[in-house]
Amino acid sequence: MLRLETISYLISSLLLAWGGGWYFTHGYELGLILCCALWATITVWLGLRSLRFLLRQRRLSTDTDGGSE
Numbered sequence: 001m002l003r004l005e006t007i008s009y010l011i012s013s014l015l016l017a018w019g020g021g022w023y024f025t026h027g028y029e030l031g032l033i034l035c036c037a038l039w040a041t042i043t044v045w046l047g048l049r050s051l052r053f054l055l056r057q058r059r060l061s062t063d064t065d066g067g068s069e
Contacts, residue, residue, distance in 0.1 A: 009046050013039060 016039045023031035 005046060005049070009042060012042055016042075 016035045020032050020035035020039075023029075023035060
């Protein structure tokens with residue numbers, strides 16, 4: 001099952017792509033740049049959050065394995 005963050009990311013990517021395309025076709029370069037910057041920020045934030053989650057899971061599994069030996 002997809003996590004809520006993933007679904008939110010997919011929806012926001014779709015909306016930002018649509019908005020960026022609209023700004024591009026209507027000649028608003030600054031709006032296009034802002035849409036791309038916002039999408040990049042969301043992507044990096046989600047990537048860092050996922051990495052932090054994976055590292056926490058690895059640390060917890062290592063702590064659990066170390067105590068059973």
